Amino acid sequence: LTFTGRSVFREIVINELDPSGPGIDDMEFVELFGPAGADLSGFTLVIYNGSNSQSNNAFELSGFSLDENGFFLIGGPAFADADFVVSQTNWLQVGQEAVALYDAEATSFPNGTPVTNEDLLDAVVYGNNQPPSLSLVDMLTPGSAQLNESAEGLADFQSLSRLPDGGTPFATSEYTLQAPTPGYSNI
16 A cells, blocks of 8 residues: 555645735735645646636745645735735636646646646636636536626625635535635634
């Protein structure tokens, strides 16, 4: 019997995301959750555009780890205390988009890379009242729905949050709309 420590990290999931805030989008974020202190070396968070099903951002997470509570926050410029600060605004766009976590290096995902499910750990396909991006849904979360941040008409004031924290990768049914809790429990 051979044990490869990487299987433990299959428990790391996309726990919460907020692509739309009031005013300038400098407070968008993606929160990961998993075993406390888990090493994120070798993992990459990729953002896909639903209009062409290609990557438009890839963030290498090597050298980082989940905090003592199991959280890791990737945030826009207004999140100076995020674990990973993205200096650009509007890096997590509204519309037909996807956030995907891979067990792969960022060099595998230069901008314009077609969507793939190879080495995929978890993914969320979302929109703001747009029809589903079937190419993203079919590749990243087959059999699941595209989540709608605007379902209650409050996209600027709510996030897509997994309840309870953690859960099953790709299980979009575990998400709800609620006030954002970046870096903290969704409960």
